[in-house]
Amino acid sequence: MPKKGQRLSTPKIKLAVLGSGTGSNLEAIIKATQNPKYPAYVGVVISDQKEAPALKKATAHQIPAVFVNPKLYESREAYDQMLASMLKEYKVDLVILAGFMRILSPIFVQAFPKKILNIHPSLLPKYPGLHAVKEALASGDSHTGCTVHFVDENVDTGPVIAQTKVPIQKGDTEDSLHSRIKEQEHILYPKVISDMGPSLWIEKLKS
Ligand code: GRF
Numbered sequence: 001m002p003k004k005g006q007r008l009s010t011p012k013i014k015l016a017v018l019g020s021g022t023g024s025n026l027e028a029i030i031k032a033t034q035n036p037k038y039p040a041y042v043g044v045v046i047s048d049q050k051e052a053p054a055l056k057k058a059t060a061h062q063i064p065a066v067f068v069n070p071k072l073y074e075s076r077e078a079y080d081q082m083l084a085s086m087l088k089e090y091k092v093d094l095v096i097l098a099g100f101m102r103i104l105s106p107i108f109v110q111a112f113p114k115k116i117l118n119i120h121p122s123l124l125p126k127y128p129g130l131h132a133v134k135e136a137l138a139s140g141d142s143h144t145g146c147t148v149h150f151v152d153e154n155v156d157t158g159p160v161i162a163q164t165k166v167p168i169q170k171g172d173t174e175d176s177l178h179s180r181i182k183e184q185e186h187i188l189y190p191k192v193i194s195d196m197g198p199s200l201w202i203e204k205l206k207s
Contacts, residue, residue, distance in 0.1 A: 010036065011201045013093035014043040015193065018083075018100040023054030024182055025098035025119060025189050030061050032190035039197025044090050046083065048102055064090075070102070077105050084111035093200050094193065097151065106153045116151035119189050121181045123147060123163050128156030133178045136168065143167045144177070146185045148192045164188050 017026050026045060033041050045058035045065045058065035066086070073079035084107065087095060097104075097118040109116060122132035124147040127139075136144035145165040152158035164184040168177060 010039055011198075012038075013040045013197050013200045013204065014091060015040050015094050015096050016087050016090060016092040017042055017045045017054070017058075017096045017098050019045065019047055019054035019098045020049045020052055020101040021054065021099040023052065023057045023098070025185055026054050027057055028186035029096065029098070029190050029193065030057070030063070032194065038190075038194060039201065040094070040193050043092055044087075046086070048100070054098070076103075077107050080105045080108035084108050087112070093204060094196065095151075096189070096193065098189070103155055104151065109151060109153050114150055117148055117161070117189075117192065118151050118156070118158070119185050120147045120149065120156050121178060121185070123165065124149060124156055124160055133174050133181065137172060137174060137177055141168060144181065146181050146188060148188055162188055162192050 015029070017029060019026055026042070030042055032038050042058070042063050045054055045063055047055050047065075047067055048070050050067045050069070055065040055067060068079070068083060068086070070079050073082060088111070093115070095112050095116040097116065104116070120128070120132060122128070122136055123145040127135045127144070133144070143165050145163055147160055147163045149156070149160045150158040164187070166177070166181050166184055
C-alpha cells in the first residue's frame with residue numbers, strides 16, 4: 001500500500017519508433033513522453049536510412065538509435081524477420097511507424113498483432129499510398145486530414161483509430177498543406193498512444 005502523500009509513478013509502456021525521414025512525429029512523441037504522467041516512453045528508434053534525422057533526434061535524447069541496413073538482407077522478409085527479432089529483444093509494447101518508408105511484410109505484422117500503429121496524411125480510406133497530400137489537393141475536396149490506424153498486411157488499410165480534419169485553403173501547395181497536416185499529426189499521434197497506454201499496461205501485467 002502506498003503511504004499517505006506518497007506519489008505513485010505512472011506505469012509506462014515501451015515504444016519502438018520506426019522512421020525513415022525528418023522525424024517530426026518522433027519529436028512530438030518524445031516531447032509528450034517528457035511529461036511524467038505520460039504513460040509511454042520511447043525505448044528505441046529504428047531507421048532504414050543511415051542519415052535519417054530521426055536517428056540523430058533519438059541520439060540527442062539519449063534514446064538508442066539503430067540503423068538497420070536493408071542492403072545487408074537478401075529479401076524484404078529477411079529484413080523484417082531481423083527487425084521483428086530485434087524489437088522482441090527490446091521488449092517493446094507498441095510499434096510506432098512514423099514516416100517509415102518500407103512496406104512491412106506479413107512476417108512482421110504477425111509478430112505484433114494489433115500492436116503496430118501508423119500515421120497517414122489523409123482521411124483514410126481516402127488517398128492511401130505515397131501521394132496522399134497531392135491527391136487531396138488535386139481532388140477539389142474542401143478538407144483532408146490525418147489518420148492513425150492499426151497496421152495490417154496491406155498498405156494503409158488497417159482499422160482506423162482516430163482522425164483529424166484539416167481544411168484545404170485557397171492557394172495551398174503540397175508543402176503548405178502537408179505542414180498543416182503535420183501540425184495535427186503532432187497532436188493526434190501522442191494522444192492516441194496515451195489513450196492506449198493503460199490498456200496495454202494491463203495486458204502486459206497479465207502476460
Ligand atoms: C507524415 O506526414 C506521416 O503522415 C507520413 O510520413 C510523414 C512523416 O513525417 N506517414 P515525419 O518524418 O514524422 O516528419
